[in-house]
Amino acid sequence: MSKLPSLKNLSYLLALHQEQNFNRAAAECNVSQSTLSSGIQNLEEQLDCQLIERDHKSFLFTALGEEIVEKARDIISASEELLHYAQGQGNIMEGPLRLGIIPTIAPFVIGELSKNLQNKFPKLLLQLSEDTTQNLLHRLRNGELDILLLALPMDIQGNQKWILGRDPFKLVVHKELAETVGEPVDYDKLPDRSIFLLEKEHCMTGHAVAACQLTDSIKMNPFTATSLHSLVQMADARLGATFVPQMAIDRGILENTDLVSLKPTGQEASRDIGLVYRPTTSRRQTFRKIAEEIARLLPVNTLN
């Protein structure tokens, strides 16, 4: 049997893939350019295949090379995890944990979550990152993040998930409008173009429209906001109505406003909140404990 590739060479390959440049990749690995260059050649020899196509100045990863990079990433991160696990004497709730959260969830959980985790697992180093679902999934794949807190349903590609709980949507209107709309909401009683939503980059827009059975698009205003807090301000200024998730209301987003929240049309007008991770992770147990902590903070906890 031929010799296994060395982790060192695999990490050279990853650095090269990330930097797309031998010098920078070498610097990244704290080795000389010549070392990295021969490391890659060495690897190609051992694997008996071409990983990069060289055209005498620059280079390109081959299709096979890209696939090897994917696999190498898993191996390197599993090795890092082993190292970290051993050095922590088997304590799984120790060291860095990189958690990505979408903007329509983050502000309403990170306060409580980081406080609780700090108390229960003082050696855990929570590193939060707020971004859109698509960017987060990309960064999870890259190994830049460990787990994601997302709203579902959603195409999570090759990843795995746990559904932690449910977060109902509420229609938020100025209190002087509440009477005319009724409860559950009759959208027909709202003026045309009076419902404001977030930019389409935010998955909440789609989730809210689907969950609340808001099919009549004439009711929607073409202006889109970039944050829930903006939407609330607009509603408070009597520009119209909007949807707000229950968890935001629980954390007081409507305080100091003249807004009221109404139950929207639709039996279960809600989004699911889930934790997403790579299927190849070796930290399921750690993630599970994080899942339990987050689930306790949700309006409806459905983690089994």
Place this chain on the structure above:
Amino acid sequence: MSKLPSLKNLSYLLALHQEQNFNRAAAECNVSQSTLSSGIQNLEEQLDCQLIERDHKSFLFTALGEEIVEKARDIISASEELLHYAQGQGNIMEGPLRLGIIPTIAPFVIGELSKNLQNKFPKLLLQLSEDTTQNLLHRLRNGELDILLLALPMDIQGNQKWILGRDPFKLVVHKELAETVGEPVDYDKLPDRSIFLLEKEHCMTGHAVAACQLTDSIKMNPFTATSLHSLVQMADARLGATFVPQMAIDRGILENTDLVSLKPTGQEASRDIGLVYRPTTSRRQTFRKIAEEIARLLPVNTLN
């Protein structure tokens, strides 16, 4: 950041864990005993923890050591998989595939299966292994096998599964007895102690009893057989009745006998057939293709 452990040292650790002896482990790795010894010490130093307790003659793996072994196994096998994948130029249906099958499934699928796989994937090297569910699960965990074909429901521990299809149970009796029993079967019409089953090591016994709603244990004969073929022979000799899975009948297990098969009591008197694999595998795509091939051979294919 401290240096990653080398794959070489991790493989020394695995060999030591398997052999529980430095000399044999060293031989296994084709290195001298001193090399392996210092390799392990090296690893302990790098990981900054004690992996084995030495008592001046023998040694014992520490709890942490055992856990590190588990993780190391995943890393080594992922690396082997990467190597193999690269050397096969990305062809996932190439090289050895170690498949474990329980004895109440194996004889009825391996013929067709290996023929079909041979045709479709001539470079695939199928290595079959027949054993009980418990032993197979143990060997899967050890990395000795890649995937298992089992009957479900079953505690598959930390592993993952695909349900491939359903396999109905039939009550098999001598044709002269068929009239008196009726269809669907009325167990009360059978003499006491007239139902023969397999040894309790075979999961089929439990599955058949549960699925066919055979609660009245007085009907069962305390003698237990070691194979379905024995059971059939006993039924043919008019010693009693027995349960046989549809897939066995489809493959002609009742040919050249005077037996008939009857539909047992119970709406869906059947077992599920599933493929089980380690959650940390990197060969899902390969396994999926195997799953499709197997599913086509089952009485009821439910693979989505």
Place this chain on the structure above:
DNA sequence: TATGATAATCGGAAATACCAATTAAAAACG
């Protein structure tokens, strides 16, 4: 045509991996 950037190559130095032989300690045996 010169300049700068890039990746590959080469030769020597440093680090390491490895082995054979030896030691130390305990277990098995007579």
Place this chain on the structure above:
DNA sequence: CGTTTTTAATTGGTATTTCCGATTATCATA
């Protein structure tokens, strides 16, 4: 009870590997 066998650790020396700095070759571009 002493001898032999088995086991893992240690030691010292050798072979191998890894790594770097310097150099070369190639191309882009100024």
